[in-house]
Amino acid sequence: MxxxxxxxxxxxxxxxxxxxxxxxxxxxxxxxxxxxxxxxxxxxxxxxxxxxxxxxxxxxxxxxxxxxxxxxxxxxxxxxxxxxxxxxxxxxxxxxxxxxxxxxxxxxxxxxxxxIVRKDQLERELLEARQAAQTALEEKEAVITELESMRTTLKSHNEELQRLTMRLGHEAKSDPLTGLPNRRHLDVALKELLSRAEGFLSEGFCMALLDIDHFKPVNDEYGHAVGDQVLQQLAKLLSSKLRGQDFAARIGGEEFALLMPKTAIDEASNALERLRQAIEVYHWQPVPITVSLGVTSYLPEDTSETLLARADRALYTAKREGRNRLVNG
Ligand SMILES: Nc1nc2c(ncn2[C@@H]2O[C@H](COP(=O)(O)OP(=O)(O)OP(=O)(O)O)[C@@H](O)[C@H]2O)c(=O)[nH]1
Structure with a gap:
């Protein structure tokens, strides 16, 4: 129809x-x-x-x-x-x-x-959604930047911490005046040598004590600061004259300990005598100094104490016999 x-x-x-x-x-x-x-x-x-x-x-x-x-x-x-x-x-x-x-x-x-109300509305909603997404993106970027800067700060704090830890570790083991290893460091090194000597390796070694002769008059006459300079200069001489494998530590006021790994007593005595002579002829300012030394070699059953006691007795003998000499103990 x-x-x-x-x-x-x-x-x-x-x-x-x-x-x-x-x-x-x-x-x-x-x-x-x-x-x-x-x-x-x-x-x-x-x-x-x-x-x-x-x-x-x-x-x-x-x-x-x-x-x-x-x-x-x-x-x-x-x-x-x-x-x-x-x-x-x-x-x-x-x-x-x-x-x-x-x-x-x-x-x-x-x-x-x-x-086209609906279309306009949709366009508006789309625009709003785009703006919201843009804002979210900007906020995310800001958070990432913030995190980046926190990471950089954290990294530099960590590095600083590592530096401090290393410095503290070094300071704990070294003598502030001369920079040489201190008594505590010597004890650790000596224990290590003892365990190698006692163990499978059976590595012999020697230990010496070195003491400046008549150091008190140097301080009394020229002042403590000059005494300090003498100690620092002596530390440099020890470091430069000893072999790379040897170990020198400042263990008291004007007393030093020397460890000579894998070294027999004759070899150690020769090296220490050369060292004594080098100290004797060195151009010290303002006053010449000499040193006395007592050396001993590792014996089976030795402990840190027995070794130190023997080296100390040898040093005492060197002092008693007129100083500026090396004595084997
Ligand atoms: N400048 C300075 N002097 C120190 C330091 N530690 C110890 N002394 C001095 O070293 C001197 C050691 O003197 P003594 O123990 O009497 O021995 P000495 O005069 O060297 O005599 P002998 O060892 O018997 O030859 C003292 O005057 C201490 O004050 C230090 O760090 N700096």
Whole structure:
């Protein structure tokens, strides 16, 4: 059954899109109910009016320049974005498609429009989501930068801590005046040598004690600072004259201990005698000094105490016999 024209006209009135027919001079001829409902004006008030006036000022330029122009030129146009002026002062964005009706002499235009509130809203939401993502990204970058700087600070604190630990370790083991190993360090080195001598390796070694002769008068006559310089200079001489494997420590005021690993007593005695002579002929300022030495070699069953006691007795003998000499004990 063919629909009756009256039905078609009614359906057109309530079509799910706003519809308006415009004549060749741009005046409205028909406005459907859907559109008049959106606009908030009765249909009668909307006919015989310039169609462009249905739209906002900004949209009128687009209406003339794009929609009307394209329809006149090519007969149709799709998806032109315009905004309607509503009776309550609001605006309603619409997407318009238009087509020329009738012939060239008496052209009419059918404009069909769909509200795009939802699209605008989605675009707004998309924009907000983009801004939120951008902010989150910036915050994340700020956190990463902050973490980076904390990591750098932590690294430099760690390095400082390592330096301090090393310094403390070194200070705990060395004599502050001469920089030589101190008594505590000597004890550790001596224990190590004893365990090697007692163990599978059976490595013999020698130990000597060295003491400056008549050091008290040096201090008394030239002052403590000069005495200190003599001690420092003697420490340098010991370090430069001894072999790389030997170990020199300052264990008391003007007393030094020497460890000579893997060394027999004759070899040690020769090296220590050369050292004594080097000290004797050194150009000391402001006063010459000499040293006395007592040396001993490791014997099975020796402990740190027995070794030290033997070397000390030999040193005492060297002092008693006139100083500036080496005695084997
Ligand atoms: N300048 C200085 N003097 C020190 C230091 N430690 C100890 N002395 C001095 O070393 C001197 C040791 O004197 P004594 O023990 O009497 O021995 P000596 O005069 O060397 O005599 P002999 O050892 O018997 O040859 C004392 O005057 C101490 O004050 C120090 O670190 N610096």
């Amino acid at each position: 063919n629909p009756r024209p009256a039905d078609i006209a009614r359906w057109w009135q309530f079509a799910p899109s706003g519809q308006v027919v415009v004549d060749g001079k741009g005046y409205t001829v028909l406005v459907n109910h859907t559109l008049s409902d959106w606009l908030g004006f009765p249909s009668e008030q909307l006919v015989n009016r310039l169609a462009s006036e249905l739209f906002t000022c900004e949209s009128r330029m687009v209406y003339q320049g794009v929609l009307a122009y394209r329809v006149a030129d090519v007969g149709s146009v799709s998806e032109v974005h315009l905004s309607l002026n509503l009776s309550n002062g609001d605006t309603l964005p619409v997407l318009c498609s238009a087509r020329r009706l009738g012939d060239q002499k008496d052209p009419q235009i059918l404009i069909s429009m769909q509200p």
